[in-house]
Amino acid sequence: MPATALPSSGDQPGGAPGAKTCDARGMVEIHRMYRASFGEAASLVEGVAEGDATHADVVGDHLAMLSVSLHAHHEFEDEHLWDTLEGRAPACTGHVERMKEQHAAMLVHLKALDAALPAWRASGRATDAAGVLAALGGVNSSLAVHLPDEETNIVPVMETVLTQKEVDAASVHGRKATPKGKTWAQLGAILAAQPDGGAAWQHEHLPAPFRLVWRLVGKRSYEQNRAELVGDARP
Secondary structure: OOOOOOOOEOOEOOOOOOOOOOOOHHHHHHHHHHHHHHHHHHHHHHOOOOOOHHHHHHHHHHHHHHHHHHHHHHHHHHHHHHHHHHHHOHHHHHHHHHHHHHHHHHHHHHHHHHHHHHHHHHHOOHHHHHHHHHHHHHHHHHHHHHHHHHHHHOHHHHHHHOOHHHHHHHHHHHHHHOOOOOHHHHHHHHHHHOOOOOHHHHHHHOOHHHHHHHHHHHHHHHHHHHHHHOOOOOO
16 A cells, blocks of 8 residues: 555655655664774773773763664654554554564663663773673664664655654654763764764754854764774773
8 A cells, every 4th residue: 555645734744755755864874873983892992991981981871872862762652653654654563663663672671771771881891891792782683683674664655754843853853862071972973973974964964153163063072972882982
């Protein structure tokens, strides 16, 4: 059954069946950040010297930020996306059910990461890092299955049955979930994960005043955090 186009009524998409109703590229753009950031996470953990609790706390804080972001990303989809897609595109129901199963599987690993981080952040010891690394392995394995599946089978349907306002709500939700003091770190991670280093993303998503603040303040903060993550910060 093809996706069902609904009549135009404010927030409801309209137009011919199959016609593009919104731009959901933002889903792929945030996925790039998760791939890159979780992909390097194990090497960051392994780069912490035995017993260096100060460095472990910096890396652990970064991983906690990523976990919060991914939790929020999936919470939005679970609470606002799946039922809408099933209602407007019944043919997508099988894909939606698979997404729910993949989210549930990944949640196990994210919760394991959340549980393992405090002890390692406090000690910096390899014995505590083992649980963090095991959880990260599970998260990355889950992402490797889930993200391409979602991009192939969900994003195209979103772009024929959702409004731009509905799609943009995901970004708003993600920004609100960003931990206090982590705006520059998260923005920098998103930009760094884009193919061109984020230049096009900035011009499309950030107003000019915010781009200026990023150049003058945010970029420096992000780069300092990166140096601390890899243990190359200068006093």
